[in-house]
Amino acid sequence: MKKATKIGDIGKPAPQMVTLEIKDLIKLPPPLNQPLNEQQPLKLLTDEQSRRIDASLDGISAIGILKPGSQQEEEEIVRKFLGGIEKLLSEENNWTFLKPLTLSLKYCASCQTCSDACPVYTASGKQEIYRPTYRSEILRAIIQGYLKKKGLFNFGFTAKKVDLNWSTLARLAELSYRCTLCRRCAQACPLGIDNGLIAHEFRKVFSQELGIAPKELHQMGTVRQLDTGSSTGMRPKAFEDIRRFMEEEIEEKTGKKIAIPVDVKGADILLVHNAGEFVSWPENPEAFAILFDALGISWTLSSELAGYDAVNYGAWYDDFQLARIAMRHVSIAKDLKVNKIVVGECGHAHKATIVLADRLLPPDLAIPRISCLPVLEDIVLSGKLKLDPQRNNFPVTLHDPCNIVRMMGISQPQRRILRSICPQFVEMEPHGVDNYCCGGGGGFAVMNSLNFPDWRMAVAGRMKIKQIVETFRDTGNPETKKYVCAPCSNCKAQLRDLLEYYKVEEKINVAYIGLAELIVNAMPDLKEPFLP
Secondary structure, three states, rough: OOOOOOOOOOOOOOOOOOOOOOOHHOOOOOOOOOOOHOOOOOOOOHHHHHHHEEOOOOOOOOOOEEEEOOHHHHHHHHHHHHHHHHOOOOHHHHHOOOHHHHHHHHHOOOOOOOOHHHHHHHHOOOOOHHHHHHHHHHHHHHHHHHHHOOOOOOOOOOOOOOOOOOOHHHHHHOOOOOOOOOOOOHOOOOOOOOHHHHHHHHHHHHHHHHHOOOOOOOOHHHHHHHHOOOOOOOOOOHHHHHHHHHHHHHHHHHHOOOOEEHHHHHHEEEEEOOOHHHHHHHHHHHHHHHHHHHOOEEEEOOOOOOOOOOOHHHHHOOOOHHHHHHHHHHHHHHOOOOOEEEOOHHHHHHHHHHHHHHHOOOOHHHHOOEEEEHHHHHHHHHHHHHHOOHHHHHOEEOOOOOOOOOOOOOOOOHHHHHHHHHHOOOOOOOOOOOOOOOHHHHHHOOOOOHHHHHHHHHHOOOOHHHHHHOOOOOOOOOOOOOOEEEEHHHHHHHHHHHHHHHHHHHHHHEEEHHHHHHHHHHHOOOOOOOOO
């Protein structure tokens, strides 16, 4: 490990570590490769913002960390942070993730195989601070220099000292939000070291011990969801209005009156969608209602607070908030006496509700929780539903949501569906478990404060937009409508912003769509196309 850089003394502002310029980023393919003077530069904080907010990592602020007002305040922050690191290494306080964390800290061979696998590091022009192991090395150095002397934990590694002060912590907090938690680094690592988990654990310490977290994830996410029922602020009455709107729209598109079931006790399935679908993409829950009705599936939605919103932002930054939402979801399912929860097209809801909840739920709240993708596959391949692939005879590619595909290994159901109903289906390269993150993972897609959206578009999403354009390079002409199928609400939000930022729709006519919508569009008796 390189000798740690001293990052400023208590009470003294630190210089900015990295300045990002468009010319240093990975080059984009045509037609996105316009001259540098025609490309949008990364926005800077205003002078007034810079006086209040620490952005000394790279000039970008994802969290809006306010500078402390006194040396005493700075020292208290450092003390709380160290207390949080101790808790990370305690089975009593971190029994959920202690083992994978300690294994990842202890056995990294520093081979840097993960670096080129990281879309952020690669897209940035290989800026050292974005290397996946960078955060990990700092955490090891902190443990070695500040906690090992107390006999807390013997990792058996050596590390140079890091100067732990306010500037270090402000940079670390921001750095933990330069990782999308896509875990492509873990996929590439010969030993399975999970540097994405280490970034998550940093976030957890800052949130749980210091109250530092992006407002979009905490105040506007978890807190609002528990208060109103949804991270969108959609209260039960608004949910009911949207349900009625969807029923009317379904009738307009299909000619059939379909009642969307709510609070049906004893149904086989409780279907939980990301609430963003109801607000921004109601055609997705409409498509599920059409398909379930056509097959006579016993299902229901819930009107209970948090029951109609599969969102669980705690999965990105705070175990306490994760547990609160997960417990609410399964309690609602238990109260309705359903047989299982089916999670709709939302990657982080898959991770939170199906994977992470297993580490948190007590036995009395255990209930089967499954992905919608095998359910949709059964609908399509059962032969019970009449489908006409020619209705989808246009170029379609598939974006693999990280939390569904890489984390859970669900990679084939969606492909078997698309091969069955889309004659011009073409794969991105790479794809499956080796896919590139959309750039909106880890909460990024909903984080729109200060100048972070520019970084999200120009750096975090750069590999994905490059991949999309290259996939359609030889597929049809600019007049031919092309679709990126993204079975994830969070990914759709990021793709929407990416396509707009780079003006891809107007340049090569690319749009995004969910999986269920493509299935419904293949139904031959529709009154009108079920496409955006």
